[in-house]
Amino acid sequence: MASASSTNFRGLTSKPSSRRSHISSQLFDQQLQRLCPSPHYHPKIEDPIREIVDVLLSIFLQEQLKCTSNKKLKTILTMSIENYRVETNKKKAFSLFLAAAKKGYLIAQEMVGDCYFFGIGTHENEDLAFLWYNKCAEQGSGYGYHGLGICYEYGKGTELCLSLAIEYYRMSAIRGNVWGMIQLARRYQAGIGTPKNIDKAIYWYQKALEIGCEKAKTELDNLMKLSVTLHQKHDSERHLQPTIIEQLLP
Template sequence: MEALHPSSRVASRYWWQSRSGASWSSVLEAFRAGGLVISSLVLLRLVLGLDRSDERQKVGEGRFVGSGVLHRLFSPASKFYMKQNRNPKNSSSTSLKLTLGLEAASVKFHSKLNECTAMALNGLGLQQAASGDNDGKAFELFCQASEHDYAPAQFNVGLCYERGRGVGRDLKQAAGWYAKAAALGHAKAQFNLGVLCYEGVEGIDRDVTKAVTLLEQSAKQGLEQAQLYLGLCYSNSKHMPQDLERSAKLLKAAAQRENPVAQFNLGVCYEHGHGIRKDETEAAMLYSLAAKRGHSTAQYNLGVFYEKGQGGLTVDMKAASYWYEMAARSGCEKARERLTSVTEVSSTTEIKTEVLGNECLTRYDSMSMPLMMAIVH
């Protein structure tokens, strides 16, 4: 299996940009300026009893046609409702229903308005971060968005603290913000916090149980970095019991997302029967996929398979030399050794594939350029 580095971090770049390229400041102003107007229309609709579901109950399905405000004011539903309001017998129940309806609508409206405002503020922060020289302003905007309990912004504040962008580096603060976002179900925050707890670095106590819980939550949401990281932990970690079957399952999930490190490690599982049935043909296929994506150890292993005729491959010294050369260019010493002697190898010479790679995982860093996205919804 590919070894975990003691100073591993969560990997990848995953940021979001506005599809239309529109200014987030314009979007934010639109939300703020339009909020009162929209709120007034919503309340007016409720005051006049023009809730669509209410109309369907009183007037019958299909009687409501059109969606304009003027049409609603003079629709049969509104006339019926106002007629009911003039009846003293119905005034008490109508008043209570109207009050409850107004309160529910107000809560729902303000919740949506806060969410939209947070999205706009976070978007502005992303724009500032993209410029490369406005990290302080980006951090300020992320903090403002976080006041609305917006998980993506809380995640970004954590990243700022971890990377020292716009604020002094502070892993404890980063962990605190990751925890807030993780509690709201943010997969990348769960991942980053899980790795910090697993590693126990820079004043953060190691808590393997908490780490595994967070990493499992993230992996279940489909984050391939979590699937890969946890899969490697179950395979060869000194901090938790080995579980090769769980490891193979997680690596398979990440490999299906075309992650070359996961493809290589899953190939190792198939070649040696670690937690999964032994299948050298499947191993050869996975090594090939990872090799084509530039994984040097997979390139070396694929060269060995071609040289020995493993995994259903026919002996092909030319193909073996090609993959040894590709691996050697990436710094694989064993590939360089095989490349110089591949034509002199006798049929009795034992050649072994590599199990341990030389890559390490890094923590999920969305603040790196090029700017993509740390947020989704």
């Protein structure tokens, strides 16, 4: 780590701090990337300045005396955030996210919403999931709007309302959240909660693919072929219509 400052993977410059002086710059960036997975943010679209790793490390280091070594400390932190593989780590991850969320860190608030929604490290609680997603949306979070869309579509923690679900997916998508784009594209593709519109579905799948969501490629390819077929059929019907009318004339 440079003596004056270092640049993380987002291109943000940060001064070294005593809270992370014990880990390398490379490990710090790895931890930050794990805390900002693509379902929440994509660096090409959303680039919030958050020191969430600093907060989590600060909270964790307060418990350092309970751990046998720094290595164990880092291992628990990494596994808790990355994969939630062990139940103990799930609970530890949730407690860290909740503590950071209460300090006002947006990405932690999003994760707390997910933890309550899916029951990760805590009991499932649809009402609290909705509450935290709403807190995030109020701050302009695309992922928060996506969470609200899911809640309204399936009646989780609130009333079931497809029209509101579609509106929140749209608000998520226009804020650059890739999962909001995918959800909106799927609803246009299937005509769920909104009139079926293949062209709009293609548009949002393309947007998702542009920011790196490979999951959109297969659907996009299929829809492009379908769109060409539909347009050809429409053009053919328009071309044949005068001929049919002429045949009916005396």
